[in-house]
Amino acid sequence: MDIKLIEKVDICFGLCWGDEGKGKIVSFLARHGNYDFVCRWAGGNNAGHTIYLDGTKYKTHLIPLGVFFGKKSIIGPDCVVNVESFKKEIKYLRENGFNTDLVKVSPKTHIITKEHIEEDIKKYYNSQGTTAKGIGPCYRDKFGRTGIRAEEVEFFKDYLWDEKLYGNILCEGAQGFWLDIDYGNYPYITSSTTLPYGACSLGFSPKLIRNIYGAAKIYDTRSGKDPLFPEDLLEDPILNKIGLEGEEYGTTTGRKRKVNWLNFDKLVEAINKSGTTDIIISKVDVLEKVNSFKIIFNNQKINFDNISEMKFFIQLRLKDLCPLLNNIYFSKDKEIVENFKFD
Numbered sequence: 001m002d003i004k005l006i007e008k009v010d011i012c013f014g015l016c017w018g019d020e021g022k023g024k025i026v027s028f029l030a031r032h033g034n035y036d037f038v039c040r041w042a043g044g045n046n047a048g049h050t051i052y053l054d055g056t057k058y059k060t061h062l063i064p065l066g067v068f069f070g071k072k073s074i075i076g077p078d079c080v081v082n083v084e085s086f087k088k089e090i091k092y093l094r095e096n097g098f099n100t101d102l103v104k105v106s107p108k109t110h111i112i113t114k115e116h117i118e119e120d121i122k123k124y125y126n127s128q129g130t131t132a133k134g135i136g137p138c139y140r141d142k143f144g145r146t147g148i149r150a151e152e153v154e155f156f157k158d159y160l161w162d163e164k165l166y167g168n169i170l171c172e173g174a175q176g177f178w179l180d181i182d183y184g185n186y187p188y189i190t191s192s193t194t195l196p197y198g199a200c201s202l203g204f205s206p207k208l209i210r211n212i213y214g215a216a217k218i219y220d221t222r223s224g225k226d227p228l229f230p231e232d233l234l235e236d237p238i239l240n241k242i243g244l245e246g247e248e249y250g251t252t253t254g255r256k257r258k259v260n261w262l263n264f265d266k267l268v269e270a271i272n273k274s275g276t277t278d279i280i281i282s283k284v285d286v287l288e289k290v291n292s293f294k295i296i297f298n299n300q301k302i303n304f305d306n307i308s309e310m311k312f313f314i315q316l317r318l319k320d321l322c323p324l325l326n327n328i329y330f331s332k333d334k335e336i337v338e339n340f341k342f343d
């Protein structure tokens, strides 16, 4: 029997509430990291990744970013797919000159139907602040074993993945730790597993996971409803400035995101429970521009005089509190991560 083995698996995922800059990190890794596959393991077109390639901005919602770098791009069995939005994304990629033959969909991926979307809009968009893409109802039908899978849809015939993985794999997370179905603030969460262990649904053993790249920002944001991010945050002038400077609007919904100071307690918990080995903290330049530096630590706000003091505090405490963490990186918007090491 001829078996091609998996050498290693790296995972990039969000440590917060989504929108942490995963797109930038995944494209950096996909470009430089010698991967054979880039795979999405959960969610659907509720996600939104923005990437910059040679100065041009591109946006995807479902198709993994590997397609921009000539890598096989897999939509895994625990994802959910909207056929029309998939077609639109394929068309967009083709028109921009990318090879969409690299895009494959697991035969087991569940299909989001018109009814799922209608139900989401009617029941959950306002009450829970969902993205109205039919995600929750689709996962309900999956677990209720009444859903439709990609293998049953004629259109996907040419896109079906043979369910084989080999070589070096990069897994691309969607949403973030605190939107996870089990870990987040239920019911103000999404309906899938956003933690790195969820990536194993693609068909590899957890033993093969090497690096877990956790994405965070130097401040927190939340798009969608969540009592942990009360509406009056929108009234705070400094937080508003951060939101404006950081362009904190939803990639998928266009909604204004709520901004708060970095909740360090939550960040530490997310790092430790996910097994993050490398953290990339983005948008340092936004706080520099606004010239205000605070963190929520032990439920209390701490103030710093400048960015160096704040970075020093973050590094010191993370090293102390997160035993699995090997590397801490900071990055400025649209800029390559500082001093990044591959292993």
Ligand code: IMP
Pocket (backbone or CB within 6 Å): 017, 018, 019, 046, 047, 048, 128, 129, 130, 131, 132, 133, 134, 135, 136, 174, 175, 179, 188, 189, 190, 191, 223, 224, 225
């Ligand atoms: P759903 O995933 O559309 O059901 O939305 C459930 C919750 O997750 C809502 O609060 C959304 O705003 C949030 N959410 C879902 N996907 C994303 C994302 O990609 N970024 C940020 N928030 C998201």
Ligand code: MG
Pocket (backbone or CB within 6 Å): 018, 019, 020, 047, 048, 049, 050, 175, 251
């Ligand atoms: Mg996003």
